[in-house]
Amino acid sequence: AQSVTQLGSHVSVSEGALVLLRCNYSSSVPPYLFWYVQYPNQGLQLLLKYTTGATLVKGINGFEAEFKKSETSFHLTKPSAHMSDAAEYFCAVSDDFGNEKLTFGTGTRLTIIP
Amino acid sequence: NAGVTQTPKFQVLKTGQSMTLQCAQDMNHEYMSWYRQDPGMGLRLIHYSVGAGITDQGEVPNGYNVSRSTTEDFPLRLLSAAPSQTSVYFCASSDFQGALDEQYFGPGTRLTVT
Numbered sequence: 001a002q003s004v005t006q007l008g009s010h011v012s013v014s015e016g017a018l019v020l021l022r023c024n025y026s027s028s029v030p031p032y033l034f035w036y037v038q039y040p041n042q043g044l045q046l047l048l049k050y051t052t053g054a055t056l057v058k059g060i061n062g063f064e065a066e067f068k069k070s071e072t073s074f075h076l077t078k079p080s081a082h083m084s085d086a087a088e089y090f091c092a093v094s095d096d097f098g099n100e101k102l103t104f105g106t107g108t109r110l111t112i113i114p
Numbered sequence: 115n116a117g118v119t120q121t122p123k124f125q126v127l128k129t130g131q132s133m134t135l136q137c138a139q140d141m142n143h144e145y146m147s148w149y150r151q152d153p154g155m156g157l158r159l160i161h162y163s164v165g166a167g168i169t170d171q172g173e174v175p176n177g178y179n180v181s182r183s184t185t186e187d188f189p190l191r192l193l194s195a196a197p198s199q200t201s202v203y204f205c206a207s208s209d210f211q212g213a214l215d216e217q218y219f220g221p222g223t224r225l226t227v228t
Binding site for chain 2: 009032036041042043044045046049051090094101102104105106107
């Protein structure tokens with residue numbers, strides 16, 4: 001069965017510093033991987049996704065993530081944090097290939113320090 | 115386009131009461147789903163639908179019913195509310211690849227069961 005582990009339920013970074021949010025997955029088949037962001041009192045919004053092909057995926061708002069099969073990881077990064085990046089971030093992995101369900105991680109709340 | 119709309123935004127129920135959470139989308143999406151979000155647990159799939167007349171169970175379906183009579187609407191029914199169903203509920207929709215496509219989330223319904 002697929003699963004997702006997000007290391008660190010809370011991460012704080014200074015404005016302008018590197019953002020690194022960690023996600024490791026477990027899947028018995030080639031996975032589809034996603035990062036979603038949730039701003040306060042809102043629903044989730046897709047940041048980026050990996051399906052096949054290039055392992056470095058670029059998303060919205062300057063975020064990117066790299067699929068590393070050997071490490072079963074899909075960490076989210078942004079070179080320079082902005083105050084508007086404060087939100088909760090969820091990593092998700094697809095169910096068995098062809099199935100239309102996702103398993104979400106428990107989320108990482110990102111705080112930006114002025 | 116209004117996107118995905120959910121009503122009500124807030125609801126308080128007494129144990130044993132029933133109610134329906136409404137969800138509608140105007141994007142002509144085939145795939146719709148219901149999630150619940152609880153602190154420290156991320157999002158968990160309750161039920162989903164791949165088209166009108168077709169529904170299936172997710173990870174935590176007990177205590178909830180759904181139906182999909184039209185493409186636009188996907189209501190979630192709580193049959194007999196329990197305190198364990200206190201949560202934030204999100205409806206989402208996506209195009210033909212289901213959860214593997216970008217899911218568009220509604221703003222959520224915050225439900226408290228006393």
